[in-house]
Amino acid sequence: MKIGVVVFPGSNCDHDCAYVFKDVLGQSVEMIWHKDAQLSGLDAVVLPGGFSYGDYLRTGAIARFSPVMGAVKEFANRGGLVIGICNGFQILLEAGLLPGVMLRNTSLNFICKDVYVKVENAATRFTHRCESGQVLKIPIAHADGNYYTDPVTLGGIKANAQVIFRYCTAEGKVTPAANPNGSLDNIAGIMNADGNVLGMMPHPERSAESVLGNEDGRLIFLSILSAFGTSEVQTRLVGA
């Protein structure tokens, strides 16, 4: 399959995402500069993490005006698969492709550490290689990961199984102590109603191969591949 990775000024996880799809899983990747107003021949689009426009004004608030975002919206409206990771999630919220907003972490600190998330909905194109309720260890790295939305919207996304990941303990308990940033209802990732746009704060690309000591994030990428009937292609001799 062919994956487009969007590059905004200030993106810093674009090459990591491209590396996982291309070098770890053997797929074709196109880097897309944010000024490109057209997308063609892509199966899925990644909005990667980073500090687009230096996080000025509000995270993702300037990037959402980049020319590429019109094309990303069109792609999503046609049913194309879009995944936003960390800053990518923030951009999807600002662009209105996902409901809600991202506030500053309650600690007011930038937090970079491994967290546990529970897969609340494994019947999605982004998570179907996970078990329902599976606990994944994936790192976070953000200052603005405190998800918030109004009670009516929250009720709607819960009822519609759009909450995909919740911060939890290693044993899978969703508790206030397991919530690293104050996120409403421990939300770490949500999907749109049509099931083709996912935003998540943890970074699966940082936990996608054994050399990193953690492969839990690989399940997200493998789910996307399987959604297209594609298998990973061994590109390197492991251990060579």
Ligand SMILES: NC(=O)CC[C@H](N)C(=O)O
């Ligand atoms: N890793 C990232 O994508 C950083 C996210 C964002 N700029 C924040 O600090 O909240």
